[in-house]
Amino acid sequence: MNGTRRRRSYVAAAAAGASLALVLTACSSDDDGGGGGDDASSSTDCAAFEQYGDLEGKSISVYTSIVDPESVQQTDSYIPFEECTGATIEYEGSREFEAQLPVRLQAGNPPDIAYIPQPGFLASIVADYPDVVVAAPQAVIDNANEYYTEGWVNYGTVDGTLYATPLGANVKSFVWYSPAAFEENGYEIPTTWDDLLALTDTIAADFPDAKPWCAGIESGDATGWPATDWLEDVLLRTAGPEVYDQWVTHEIPFNDPQVLTALEAVGGILKNADYVNGGLGDVQSIATAPWNESANGIPDQTCFLHRAANFYQANWDEGLTVAEDGDVYAFYLPGESADDKPLLGGGEFVTAFADRPEVQAFQAYLSSPEWANAKAAATGQGWLSANSGLDPELLQSPIDKLSFDLLTDDSYTFRFDGSDQMPGAVGADAFWKQMTAWIAEDQSDAETLDNIEAAWPASS
Template sequence: MRRRMKAAAALVSASMLLAACGGDAEDTETRGTDSETTAEDTEGTDDGDSTGEASGDYPDLSGQTLDVASDWSGAEQENFEEVLAFFEQETGATVTYQSLGNNVSTALGTQIEGGGAPDIALVPQPGLVDQLVESGDIVPLTDDVVSTVEENYADTWKDLSTYDDELYGVWFKAANKSTVWYNVGVYEDAGAEIPETWEDFTSALQVVSDSGVPGLAVGADVGWPLTDWFENVYLRTAGPEMYDQLAAHEIPWTDDSVIEALEVLGGLWGDDTLLLSGGAQRSFPDSVTAVFSDPPQAGTVYEGDFVAGNIAEQTDSVVGEDANFYPFPSINDSPDAVMGAGNVAIAFNDDEGTMALMSYLASPDAANIWIELGGFTSPNQNADMDLYPDDVSLAIAEQLTSAEVFRFDLSDLTPSAFGGTEGEGMWQLLIEFYQNPDDIEGTAQALEDAAVSAYGG
């Protein structure tokens, strides 16, 4: 079984992305400055506000317990538990949540093997969904859930979770992973300008470093942030068609296009004058703290729109004032491009409670709750876009919706052993490359060897 890859493999127009995100450019995306909002701030699912008015009928599930798992922890877990609390209120069901951590495929695989799979998992890897469809561990959505998805989602998102003409998933959360975050005060003090090209980017980092603050902080103790670096660079140096071919392993990782992308990354990661030292031992959250702490230890950090939530949760900096972002820079005159990701809900059984919760996750009710809490982007086109809490989200949405090229996170499209497992495949090999960025040929060969093993030859 294979996913219909039209959405991931074809150039996505601005209008399609607009529909996928649910409104005009000024009405979409996550707004990170309010991501620290707590449950106490949003109590009132029965006080008549937008998050408390159910848009549809919910069944009576009193006495039923449903288990849900995902990779979210911390503030994201708290916010999602608020989403689940509304479902509990409307149905009488009890819903328990478990965080799977970074190793989603491993943790979920262990539960499946032990006969303890959750009722629903929200996973960030379409490649893992592909494997679970093939193994028969997950079930297609019932007609009622399919109808809810068709009512609320553009074809872009339906295609990404359709296998052999059957819909298996609900894309609940989306992310723009082509944002570079910077300390406004550091850039102003250094006289650094906001870059548009890769050459401008490295020059800005040098200007910041010359001011006495290292230009860039990288958290490379785990591999997923490094895969995002590679994917953004590769999308810009190789183009969308080659990106699709590499994701499908139709070209080898020793291809000249991969070598070129590694050369670009190696030039950055190997320049000690631009980097805050200790990146190989630094976690991603710590890389954010390094940039937005007082005093700042670095001027810039790369990652997706969710960095806004990290800033709010971990530091006293205010997004939109002390912290801001710019789009990942163009390379070799590449067009505006966005690499994105998200979490898709999949079901391990088709009983009434499970499918009712899947239908709820596909509804505006569920999306609106987390939108208002912050740190969240919904691909549900009927969600209330007025609920996004700050202007930075609008700027991120404008980048997303105006991009000439959109591609889903490449590592998430590959078998999880290659693109989504700690200590293996891309994660581990790019950590090793970060530590030894001169070994371009060896890294490419190691990536190809790992890909051949994961793809089954």
């Protein structure tokens, strides 16, 4: 199972009925609309679905790593498409998705559509099964060019051909904190990396019995992935996006001196006994602290800062308010200057293995604003899209709204999670394990990077 799916922990919808009501309200109208579904609900405006034609009696199979409870939110978002076209979506979520998808492709039993959570995995699928994966149809290409930035389109493109469009998205360049603690102590949100380090020093001096930072990288079989995010985020800041791209594609070695500089900067925080690990223990405790519980000390002020993605909001106690004036919130992890705005994130990609009209229609729907809005309405919080046609008013969480603003702001330079683009032997194995050893065993920076470089497949 890949790191992206393991690392995502979304809040389930409060009730399936409430989610469905939101979906239908989002596209309600007094018009009967068009479309092929004879029994389409009168509360659903089917005008936007006329382009897909009459698909009555047709079915589309979807295979994904998105399982319960998130799968309920997915299937709720398909209801308008099913009602207006007459098609049926057959959804299958599996925790063994990445292992089983190649098996199914090899056996000649592909799904119609799969949600692939790693651009690197997509590229390998295209390379290994060129006669099975299907290039995106024109309707999907048009949606991609209209509603997504060039960067997002490129992540679904292999050798110049668009195969996949983004499904969901997330932003990882965040630092969680307590607005009340900041106000009480007169702390200001840092706008540069140096400001962040100065704030860290101030907190360490003000609270000698606590620690500025808390962190945890334990995540079962995927232990270590949060540390990879740290290195990726810092490398974007110390070396810039062009070097980051070269590193991800192995144009420069994993242990390049510029990567070593970034890891040293990460260690300046995570391996500094004066800075970590508030409420949890010493530096080594980071390796055993569950990532989804590691920020629990922020409301109690045993720690004050925690670097984690927008989806970390799902892990806060239900009694806490996530808002700029609430109990917990997050600020953008600053760059080296206020004008330097790299942004790390991730997501999944819709990929087709059949070119039947109903499959192409559903793939187009999943790349449209109509689907993005239906999904946002069905989810409640903890999900967003990089689709510029998404109505931000449907995002019910302040941190989701902030994430959407950053994703659609051209002044930020977005880069996809590096480990998710690397070969599996590196990004989902050696990188995780060696970063864990870097913390747990105090393995040196150089040895850590050398070991990961040695794991890079010779053919990649």
